[in-house]
Amino acid sequence: MKRLPADQCPFCGRPGHVPGLPCPECFHCHEVSWAILQDTEFGYEVVALNDRRQVLARFEVGGI
Structure with missing residues (x-):
């Protein structure tokens, strides 16, 4: 289980990732917001x- 909040997107590594919102770089979205x-x-x-x-x-x- 991953801990929230995330310092960076787990897929592309972009900083400032907000769980529950799609990553602006790769569009990955956490299941838990x-x-x-x-x-x-x-x-x-x-x-x-x-x-x-x-x-x-x-x-x-x-x-x-």
């Missing part, structure tokens, strides 16, 4: 970088 946190109307969602419609986790913040 980075996840990011985005705010929503009611809290936060953790979504996959390569498909923001894919919600991995949801955190709802209660009202005051």
Whole structure:
């Protein structure tokens, strides 16, 4: 199993490779992407970088 993030593309060696996005040089894309946190109307969602419609986790913040 490869560790993320990658310092360079595992296929062409180009630096600055972001797992989950295609390499601009050779178009290789990791099977596992980075996840990011985005705010929503009611809290936060953790979504996959390569498909923001894919919600991995949801955190709802209660009202005051």
